[in-house]
Amino acid sequence: MTAIAAPHRPTQTHADVTRDVIGTLRTPSRGYYLALFGAIAAFLVGLVTFVLLLKDGLGLAGYRPPVMWNVYITTFVFWIGIGHAGTLISAILFLFRSPWRTVVYRSTEAMTVFAVMTAALFPIIHIGRQWVFYWLLPYPNQRFLWPNFKSPLLWDVFAITTYFTVSTTFLIVGLIPDVAAVRDKLSGWRQAIYRMLSLGWTGANSQWRHYTRGYLYLAALATPLVLSVHSVVSWDFAMSIVPGWHGTIFAPYFVAGAIYSGIGMVLTLLIPLRKALKLEHMLTDYHFDNLGKLTLLTGSILFYAYAMEYFVGWYSSNTFEQTTFWKRAFGPLWWAGWTMIICNAGVSQLLWFRKIRTNLTAMFLISLFINLGMWFERFVIISSSLSNDFLPYAWDNARVNWADWGILLGSFGWFLMFFLLFARTFPVVAIQEVKEMIPYPRKHPGGGKEGGH
Amino acid sequence: MARRPVPGVLASFVNVDSVTEAIRDLKSRGFRDLTVYTAAPNHEIEQVLDEPVSWVRAFTLIGGLVGVTSGFAVTIWTSLDWPLLVGGKPIAAVPPYVVIAFELTILYGSLCTVAGMLFLTLREKLRGRPYLPSFSDDRIGVFVPCAPEQVESVRAVLQQAGPEEVSVHAG
Numbered sequence: 001m002t003a004i005a006a007p008h009r010p011t012q013t014h015a016d017v018t019r020d021v022i023g024t025l026r027t028p029s030r031g032y033y034l035a036l037f038g039a040i041a042a043f044l045v046g047l048v049t050f051v052l053l054l055k056d057g058l059g060l061a062g063y064r065p066p067v068m069w070n071v072y073i074t075t076f077v078f079w080i081g082i083g084h085a086g087t088l089i090s091a092i093l094f095l096f097r098s099p100w101r102t103v104v105y106r107s108t109e110a111m112t113v114f115a116v117m118t119a120a121l122f123p124i125i126h127i128g129r130q131w132v133f134y135w136l137l138p139y140p141n142q143r144f145l146w147p148n149f150k151s152p153l154l155w156d157v158f159a160i161t162t163y164f165t166v167s168t169t170f171l172i173v174g175l176i177p178d179v180a181a182v183r184d185k186l187s188g189w190r191q192a193i194y195r196m197l198s199l200g201w202t203g204a205n206s207q208w209r210h211y212t213r214g215y216l217y218l219a220a221l222a223t224p225l226v227l228s229v230h231s232v233v234s235w236d237f238a239m240s241i242v243p244g245w246h247g248t249i250f251a252p253y254f255v256a257g258a259i260y261s262g263i264g265m266v267l268t269l270l271i272p273l274r275k276a277l278k279l280e281h282m283l284t285d286y287h288f289d290n291l292g293k294l295t296l297l298t299g300s301i302l303f304y305a306y307a308m309e310y311f312v313g314w315y316s317s318n319t320f321e322q323t324t325f326w327k328r329a330f331g332p333l334w335w336a337g338w339t340m341i342i343c344n345a346g347v348s349q350l351l352w353f354r355k356i357r358t359n360l361t362a363m364f365l366i367s368l369f370i371n372l373g374m375w376f377e378r379f380v381i382i383s384s385s386l387s388n389d390f391l392p393y394a395w396d397n398a399r400v401n402w403a404d405w406g407i408l409l410g411s412f413g414w415f416l417m418f419f420l421l422f423a424r425t426f427p428v429v430a431i432q433e434v435k436e437m438i439p440y441p442r443k444h445p446g447g448g449k450e451g452g453h
Numbered sequence: 454m455a456r457r458p459v460p461g462v463l464a465s466f467v468n469v470d471s472v473t474e475a476i477r478d479l480k481s482r483g484f485r486d487l488t489v490y491t492a493a494p495n496h497e498i499e500q501v502l503d504e505p506v507s508w509v510r511a512f513t514l515i516g517g518l519v520g521v522t523s524g525f526a527v528t529i530w531t532s533l534d535w536p537l538l539v540g541g542k543p544i545a546a547v548p549p550y551v552v553i554a555f556e557l558t559i560l561y562g563s564l565c566t567v568a569g570m571l572f573l574t575l576r577e578k579l580r581g582r583p584y585l586p587s588f589s590d591d592r593i594g595v596f597v598p599c600a601p602e603q604v605e606s607v608r609a610v611l612q613q614a615g616p617e618e619v620s621v622h623a624g
Contacts, residue, residue, distance in 0.1 A: 139528065149549070184586030184588075203493075208491070218563055
């Protein structure tokens, strides 16, 4: 078995990094335009569906009592989860000084911002009267509404808006030195735009002094934030008494699932992107091996959480809990329940093998299974639990119709559209952070400490 | 509005040990107001420059404190101002508001950190100092502001460290 070279000391020079990364901003290929066109078309499908929902109301979607949280809330949790891997890689692994994150973190952070932007649409779509969405934020209550100020849904509003603001800020702050590097390599009107966006960055010691400290504190604040956001999302469910939701395991279970699904999406995006942008020499086996290990870790936590859910359901001696979990495995939605278990708990276990972790075709396929499995996980948790709550006479199965699929498809289009536009406008590899790992040349080789953290 | 250029000597280096050598030499001759341009933060250069730790942390702390205070204040005050009894719980129940106060701590802390970074960087005397595009690529720049009569001695110090090029900038 060949060892995977850990590029702590990459063979590239600073000039190579600038050239290769700025090279990704050259005129896009036909494939790029096709992908962008596809994304915009999917987004338009979602937009048309949304207009119809505005006109005719939520009855168009598959909402039938008792399943009043369905595909839209499932997809909301799905997209929020996707964002978490980006912040894990950009903030948590930054604090851990993990060397492999430098090449991947920019694209994952952009993914975070766009995923949260996508997720934030769903509560608004779901509420029905979308034109009064600002009622979600009842502080200060100058409209004299009658909200439940103690509702976990209110926590969610604060968590999501904070997460969106902070992750966007983190992305923009990280981009400033790189935008300056792009500015210095361009000319004409494009240079003028990047000059404006670079905010006068020159890389002077007096700028780095404040920048590096500020970035460190932003990472330190983003770390508890990312762990809190999916905990809060999980409490939307766990704070209620619906069978299958009311569990103390929910916060860590959701956070692990979020990171797992996020890395799945990172892999789905990075593997084609690496080829399209000719970054094969920068994004190597080493990075995919590490992403694979992280997927294995979070996938195994999920495996444990699934087992615990079933165990606690049985051990609770509560008929409703037991029925819910029995129905998840053998009820009308058995196929969704097993898709979730096989794609998440099962497929992730393949990553024990390094050969699989470094085989990009296998990793891409696994990432698709992760995306599928994690969407189904949320669907199973939300829709199957609601379909069997405390009033057996009201039990009914979850329904999904064209209005649900239209919005779901539109959300993928919306997300991919922004991601593709970003990838051609800004450096998808953090030039500055990769350079930090590469020592400057020396007059007297061997003397002094070399670069890196 | 064009800023008045700062007079001084600018040198461009390839090797990092040349830069540290030049900085040490310049500092020993009393030149403290140096501007060193690098494409990425570099610990060797930071060590030689030996600058105080940035005050950004004060902004982070103040932002965080404002966040936690306003989080509890807005929730408790709104509840008391519009008392709705839900589930027999106290009108201003603290536990559910902890989450909101926590999120606002992070939000205000982060925004104040960024504001602090911008504010502190703008206060630095960087305007009018020469810069070359190669500094964001693979070169390291050292600019030494100095009076015309000091130009020759500064240039000699920089030349000794082995730069790629040295240029004099008149005020």
